[in-house]
Amino acid sequence: MITNRHNPPHFYINSELLNYLPLLFAAVVGAGSSLLMPSVIGAYTNYSQLNPSQISMMTSLEMLGVLITSASSFLWLRLINFHKVVFMMLMLLFITNSINMLFVSVNFPTYSLLFIRFLAGLETGIIYAIAVVAIAKQQNAVKLFSSLISCQIAYGTIGFSCIAGISQYLGLASIYIFFNFFILLTLIICFFCDGFSGNDDLNHKQNGTFKSNYKNSLILLKVVLAIALYYVVQGSVWAYIEPIGISLGLTPLQIGSILSLGFTLSIIGSLWSLKIYKLLGQRLTVWLIILLQVICLLVLNYIKASPWTLYLFAITTIVYQILWSLIVPLMMTLLSLIDNTKYYSAWSISAFKIGLIVGPLLAATIINLSGYELLINISCVLLVTSGLLLSHTLKNHFIKSPFK
Structure with missing residues (x-):
C-alpha cells in the first residue's frame, strides 16, 4: 500500500x-x-x-x-x-x-x-x-x-x-x-x-517560490543549449564510432571490447568529479575536459592504419568516456541551481534526448555528403561551443557553494 x-x-x-x-x-x-x-x-x-x-x-x-x-x-x-x-x-x-x-x-x-x-x-x-x-x-x-x-x-x-x-x-x-x-x-x-x-x-x-525573469530564462537557455550540443556529439560521433574504427582497420570484436572497457572505466570520472572540481575549479575543469575530448576526436581523425592504431583508438575512446562521466554531473547540477524550486532540473533529460535525436540525423547527413573527417571536425566545434556556454554560465551565474 x-x-x-x-x-x-x-x-x-x-x-x-x-x-x-x-x-x-x-x-x-x-x-x-x-x-x-x-x-x-x-x-x-x-x-x-x-x-x-x-x-x-x-x-x-x-x-x-x-x-x-x-x-x-x-x-x-x-x-x-x-x-x-x-x-x-x-x-x-x-x-x-x-x-x-x-x-x-x-x-x-x-x-x-x-x-x-x-x-x-x-x-x-x-x-x-x-x-x-x-x-x-x-x-x-x-x-x-x-x-x-x-x-x-x-x-x-x-x-x-x-x-x-x-x-x-x-x-x-x-x-x-x-x-x-x-x-x-x-x-x-x-x-x-x-x-x-x-x-x-x-x-x-516551494510551490510559489519560482520567479520567472529574463536572467533565469537566459541561464536556462544557455545551460540547456550547452547540454544539447554536447549530446549532439554523443549522438553523432559515438553512434558511428564502430564504422570509424573499422575504417582504421580494426575488427568489430576489438572495437566492442574497447568500448565496453571504456564504459566500465568511465565510472572513474563520476567517482572523482567532486575532488577534481574542488582541486582545479569548475571553469578550468570544464575547459580541460573539452580540450582533451577535442584532442581525442582529432586523433581519431588523423591516425592511419598501423601497428599502433589499436592502442591509439583504445586510449582516445577510453579517455573520452571517462571525461564524459566527469562533466555530466556538473551539467545536471547547473540546471538545479537556476531557481529554488528545482523543477527545471528535469530539462537536463530533455536536452539529453534532443542531442541524441539530432545527433544521428546530423551524422548520417554529413557522412553521406563528405565522410567521417568532416563529422569529427564539426563535432569538435560543437564541443567548444558547449564549453563556451558552460564556462560563461559558471563565470556569471553559478553558485559556488555546492562544490565547496
Whole structure:
C-alpha cells in the first residue's frame, strides 16, 4: 500500500543513506532504455522481423515520449505526490514491458509495438523527471548526481553483459526480462525506503517560490543549449564510432571490447568529479575536459592504419568516456541551481534526448555528403561551443557553494 506522505507506514526504513536509494534507482530506471539502446537495437536486428527503419522509428518514439514528459515536467511536478506517482509509473512500466514481451513473441502488427514503446517512453520520462528533481532538492545534490552517473554506468555494464548472454536463449524477451527485473527491484526499494516523501513536503512549501525573469530564462537557455550540443556529439560521433574504427582497420570484436572497457572505466570520472572540481575549479575543469575530448576526436581523425592504431583508438575512446562521466554531473547540477524550486532540473533529460535525436540525423547527413573527417571536425566545434556556454554560465551565474 502507498500511504499519505504525512503518515509514512511503519515498515519504512528511516535511514538517510538508504532513503537516497529510491531516488538513484528510479533515475537509473529512467535512463535504462537510453543506456542499453545499442543492445536493444542489436537484439531487434538479430531476432525480429523489423527492418532498420522500423527499429529506428521504435527507438525514436520511445525517446520522444521521454522528451515530451521531461520537457513539460515544470508544469505538472508541483501538482503531484512524488512517491505515489513514481510507484504507480514503475508498476505501469512493468506492465508495459510485459505486454511488449507478449507482442514480440506472437508477432503483433508493427504499429502496436511502436505505440507500446512510445507509451513506455512517457512512463519512463515521468519517473526520470521526478527522480532528477528529487535529487536536485537534496542538500548534497552534486554528490548524488555524481553517484547517479556511477550507478548508470554500473547498470549499463551489467545490462550489456546480461542481455548479450540471455538473448541467445530467449531472444527479444531478454531485453524486457532485464528491464523488469530492475524495475521490480526498484519497486521493492521504494516500498521500504521512503526517499520521496521529504521532497513532497518541500514541494508543497516551494510551490510559489519560482520567479520567472529574463536572467533565469537566459541561464536556462544557455545551460540547456550547452547540454544539447554536447549530446549532439554523443549522438553523432559515438553512434558511428564502430564504422570509424573499422575504417582504421580494426575488427568489430576489438572495437566492442574497447568500448565496453571504456564504459566500465568511465565510472572513474563520476567517482572523482567532486575532488577534481574542488582541486582545479569548475571553469578550468570544464575547459580541460573539452580540450582533451577535442584532442581525442582529432586523433581519431588523423591516425592511419598501423601497428599502433589499436592502442591509439583504445586510449582516445577510453579517455573520452571517462571525461564524459566527469562533466555530466556538473551539467545536471547547473540546471538545479537556476531557481529554488528545482523543477527545471528535469530539462537536463530533455536536452539529453534532443542531442541524441539530432545527433544521428546530423551524422548520417554529413557522412553521406563528405565522410567521417568532416563529422569529427564539426563535432569538435560543437564541443567548444558547449564549453563556451558552460564556462560563461559558471563565470556569471553559478553558485559556488555546492562544490565547496
